[in-house]
Amino acid sequence: MKKSHIVLIVIVAVIATIGILICSPFTWLFGGLFFEITSGNNVEIEIDSYRLCEDKDGEDVIIIKYLLKNDGKEPTSLFYEGDFYVYQDGVSLTEYVDELPKECNYDLDDQYKDIKGGISYYAEIAYVLEYPDKDVEVEVVDYGLFDENKEKVFTIK
Secondary structure, three states: OOHHHHHHHHHHHHHHHHHHHHHOHHHHHHHHHHHHHHHOOOEEEEEEEEEEEEOOOOOEEEEEEEEEEEOOOOOEOHHHHEEEEEEEOOEEOOEOOOOOOHHHOOOOOHHHOOEOOOEEEEEEEEEEOOOOOOOEEEEEEEOOOOOOOEEEEEOOO
């Protein structure tokens, strides 16, 4: 066999091995674990509580309070750490995007504020409440590699 054939076979073998490693779930799992450990991105989200308010038109609004624990090294915000779903009767509620009256004590930009590493912060997100007397289900899909999805049901009184 010629040297050029052997070199070609070695190159193909190396490329195939790299391709298998890149596509391997084992590699993705441990690569993700390595990234999460070395990046210091240790963030947790908890669903805390709720409160009700009325907008300027008298429509009901529910404000969900989340706890963001940033034990990592880098600043982050609630918005960047997960997806937030709020349901009534299995239908998602619409996030409230306008200013609420002053008595609601609600900061529209709360979920976007940067939180330094080592800090825990309560952030809120408001939603238009469809039914003033039906339970509200809250789900958080955390972006962390090994974090669990969180769920909580609030009984509206």
